[in-house]
Amino acid sequence: MFISPDEITQTVRMIQEEHLDIRTVTLGINLLDCVTEDIKRTSEKIYDKICRTGSRLVPVCRSIEKEMGIPIINKRIAVTPVSLLVGNVCPEDCVMIARSLEKAAEEIGVNFIGGYTALVHKGYTNGDKSLVKSIPQALNETERVCSSVNVATTKAGINMDAIRDMGHLIKKAAELSKETGGSACARLVVFANAPEDNPFMAGAFHGIGEPECVINVGVSGPGVVKSAIEKVRDKDFTVLAETIKKTAFKITRMGQLIAQEASRNMGVPFGIVDLSLAPTPAIGDSVARILEEMGLECCGAHGTTAALAVLNDAVKKGGTMASSHVGGLSGAFIPVSEDEGMINAVGMGALSLEKLEAMTCVCSVGLDMIVVPGDTPASTISAIIADEVAIGVVNNKTTAVRIIPAPGKKVGDVVDFGGLLGRGPVMKVNPFGSEKFIERGGRIPAPIHSLRN
Amino acid sequence: MTKAVLTVIGIDRVGITARISTCLAEANINILDISQTIMQNIFTMVMLVDLSKSTKNIDEITEELNNIGEELGLNTQLQHVDVFNSMHRI
Numbered sequence: 153m154f155i156s157p158d159e160i161t162q163t164v165r166m167i168q169e170e171h172l173d174i175r176t177v178t179l180g181i182n183l184l185d186c187v188t189e190d191i192k193r194t195s196e197k198i199y200d201k202i203c204r205t206g207s208r209l210v211p212v213c214r215s216i217e218k219e220m221g222i223p224i225i226n227k228r229i230a231v232t233p234v235s236l237l238v239g240n241v242c243p244e245d246c247v248m249i250a251r252s253l254e255k256a257a258e259e260i261g262v263n264f265i266g267g268y269t270a271l272v273h274k275g276y277t278n279g280d281k282s283l284v285k286s287i288p289q290a291l292n293e294t295e296r297v298c299s300s301v302n303v304a305t306t307k308a309g310i311n312m313d314a315i316r317d318m319g320h321l322i323k324k325a326a327e328l329s330k331e332t333g334g335s336a337c338a339r340l341v342v343f344a345n346a347p348e349d350n351p352f353m354a355g356a357f358h359g360i361g362e363p364e365c366v367i368n369v370g371v372s373g374p375g376v377v378k379s380a381i382e383k384v385r386d387k388d389f390t391v392l393a394e395t396i397k398k399t400a401f402k403i404t405r406m407g408q409l410i411a412q413e414a415s416r417n418m419g420v421p422f423g424i425v426d427l428s429l430a431p432t433p434a435i436g437d438s439v440a441r442i443l444e445e446m447g448l449e450c451c452g453a454h455g456t457t458a459a460l461a462v463l464n465d466a467v468k469k470g471g472t473m474a475s476s477h478v479g480g481l482s483g484a485f486i487p488v489s490e491d492e493g494m495i496n497a498v499g500m501g502a503l504s505l506e507k508l509e510a511m512t513c514v515c516s517v518g519l520d521m522i523v524v525p526g527d528t529p530a531s532t533i534s535a536i537i538a539d540e541v542a543i544g545v546v547n548n549k550t551t552a553v554r555i556i557p558a559p560g561k562k563v564g565d566v567v568d569f570g571g572l573l574g575r576g577p578v579m580k581v582n583p584f585g586s587e588k589f590i591e592r593g594g595r596i597p598a599p600i601h602s603l604r605n
Numbered sequence: 606m607t608k609a610v611l612t613v614i615g616i617d618r619v620g621i622t623a624r625i626s627t628c629l630a631e632a633n634i635n636i637l638d639i640s641q642t643i644m645q646n647i648f649t650m651v652m653l654v655d656l657s658k659s660t661k662n663i664d665e666i667t668e669e670l671n672n673i674g675e676e677l678g679l680n681t682q683l684q685h686v687d688v689f690n691s692m693h694r695i
Contacts, residue, residue, distance in 0.1 A: 155610075157640040157651040159693045164612045164682055218663055221684035405691045 163402075166376045167222055171437040172403060174410045175372035175430045176226040178351035179209050179420065180358035181365055183232040183267075191245045194237060195252040202229060202256035202265075205365055210261040212417045220413070222406060225372070226572075229257060230356035231267035235283040243286035250290035250297050257296040264339075266356035268299040271346070273308040274595070284317060288325035291336035298354035304344040304541045306548045310596035315541065318342050319534030319590065323557055326526070330559035333567035337556040338489075338521065342537050344544030344551045349424050350480040355517075355552060366423035367415045368480060371407035372430040373399075377463070378442045385445075392446065393466045400427070400470030408475045426480030427471035428516055429463070431491040433574035439463075439484050440493025440503075451493055452503030460484060461514040481550060483516025489569060489576030490521055498577045505536075505579050513543055518551035523567050523576035526559040533557060535586035546599050607656040608637070608686040611670070615679030617648035624673050625681075629654060632661040632669075648679075653686070 166172040186197035206229050213224045234249050250268055257265040268290055270280040287299050301318060304310040322342075326334030341355040348359020351368035358366070380399040384391050407425040415422035431439045440451035443459040464483045472478050486508065488494045497503035505522065512518040518540045524533075537553045544551030558567045561578045568575040613625060622641070629636060629652075638653040659666065667683055674681040 154653075155689045155693055157642065157649070160610055160612060160651050160689055161614070161649060163689055163692055164614070164684075168680065168682070218667065219685045220688050221682050222688065402692045406688070409687060409691045 166373070166402075170373070170375035170379050171432070171434065172373045172376050172406065173223040173225050174369060174407060176228050176351050176353070176370040177209070177213050177224055177410065177414050178228040178230050178356055178368045178370070179206055179365065180230045180349070180362055180368060180423065181205050182358060182362065183237055187237050191238065191241050191248060195249045198237070198249060199252040199256045202231065202253070203259050206256070206260045206262070208418055212414060216410060216413050216417070220410065222410065224410065226264070227262050228351070228353060228356065229260070229262050229265045230351070230358045231265065232358050232360070233269035233271055234267060235270035235277070235280045236360070238279045238283060240278045241282055243282045243289070246283045246286035247290045247293060250286070250294050253297050254294040263296060264298050264353040265296050266298040266300070266353050267358060268297050269301065269357040271302045272314045273302050273305045273311055275311065276314070284314070284321065287321055287340060288328050288336065291325050291339050292328040298339045298356065300341040300343055300346060300355045300357060302343040302346040303537070304545050306345060306545050306601075307598055309598040310344070310538065310541055310545055312538065312590070312596055313593045315342070315534050315537050316590050316593055318537055319530035322533055322555060323530045326557045326559055333561070333569065334526070334556045334558045335569050335573070338554065338569055338573050340554065342541070342553045344541040345549060347480055347550055351426050352428065352430065352481060354554065362423070363421055365420045367411055367418065367420050368423040368426065369407045369411040369414070370426040370428060370430060370480065371403050372432070372437070373403040374429050374431050374439050374442055375436045376403055377429065378436070378445050381442065381445050389462060393462055396463060396466035397470035400467040401474045404471040404474035422477070424477045424479030425471070425475040427467055427475070427478055427482040428480065429467055429484045431485060431487070432572060433490055433492055433495070435492055438491045438493035439486055440491050440497055444493065450500055450502035451497040452507050456507065457510050457514055460486070460511050464515045481516040485517055485520060486511055486515060487520035487554070488522055488579070489574040490572060491574070495575065495577060498579060505581065509539060509543070512540060512551055513547065516550060518544070519553045519555060521554055521556070521573065521576055523556045523558050523561070523578045524581050525563055525578055526557050526561050528557045528581050529585070529587065531585065531587040531590040532581060534590045536581070538590070548601070609654050609656050610684050610686055610689055611652040611654055612682045613648070613650040613679050615648055615674070615677065617643050617646055618677065621648060621677060621679065622650065624677065625650070625670070628669050628673060632659050632666055634659050634666070
């Protein structure tokens, strides 16, 4: 046989037992041609264009799933940042666009639509200002719309006015959705160096350098990596890194194949494969458990940052060769509420917010799906964002914060968001204030990139 | 030619190969290659099949194979050959 039965059963085992799947096929759609003078007409055109362009996404993905025998967990849409479409309107008018996005997502059968976004790293335009202000209401009135705000880049520095505002807006979004534990915040990401081609929610949007339409794919497979390294338990780091690299190659080949098939069947160009290892709350699909398999008693123990650095680098090296175009976030995700091992580590007292912050220096994304007490001041949330964003800006990488100040919840409580968003243990926040620091406002200048130390 | 790989895994018993190949024959699916092993009583069969002259579509075949699987306590999986080519061959 052209491929040995051993190799075939290995692949089948990855899919059936180790949760290998395609996490998302995301169709990016340009909406700039929907702009009109009248916001109502604009929102109608947006609805029409998404329905027209995206109608085949779900059926095409279903048929690929059948043919290849690989589950495609999510089908999603990313659109041009809405702040670029609205011009000089009031926040209520922006919410009209959010409703259009929601309706279109429902119509074509996708669970999330990203792009309720503003890029404000250097400052607000009028459109940005309205859109950002409307985010809490827009998220509360929808279930599928995902929002992101880019508040900093390595080249522009950090917009501290925007970070100050985001602290208040996150609190407001949590308050509006208090019946579901502040779940609206799970669809809101604050970015530094946001990628324009990220297929993963909640931070996906169709960047301005992207083509008219594009297919981007995110793979997953923490379970596959974990069972591969179980076989090299007593070996050194060279062997460990090699094993992860080879496994990442195989996982990413699946992403590349599905991306090519989806692109061919839909007649839409292939953009990138995102190499991120995305966990789910399911047992056996956890990034934290990979770190523990490397030899840590519990994720969060000293050595966790180094372990994550090994994992992240090896995944990138293996994945890069497997795909013709790599992009998006590409690294290991460490969302607390979406990773069974992370939830366990917080529960055991092994993993703190400070350790997570350190971990984000060596992996993609950042402080993701962190639940904090409902009485956390807005200025503290802003300061958490500022810290995380500074890591991204100085280290020339993407970082983000997705934080949920769960109304009425205290440290030790657990908030259940359901589905892929999982359940988050409420984490302890440093009780000392940052109010005056955040009140300063203005911009933190872009960092120098010579004289590196 | 549309080639696919059919993997059948489960507890060994009389008639597995017969049932599966009858099902394929009824749909006019040609078996190009077949490999079968039994390890610790676990039956593993890997078949390379040609779907190009099949009288049934992939949904129908998958469903029939699943039904046989349920009846005999087997796990069946039909996948396009590209899955294995792309994962195991550069």
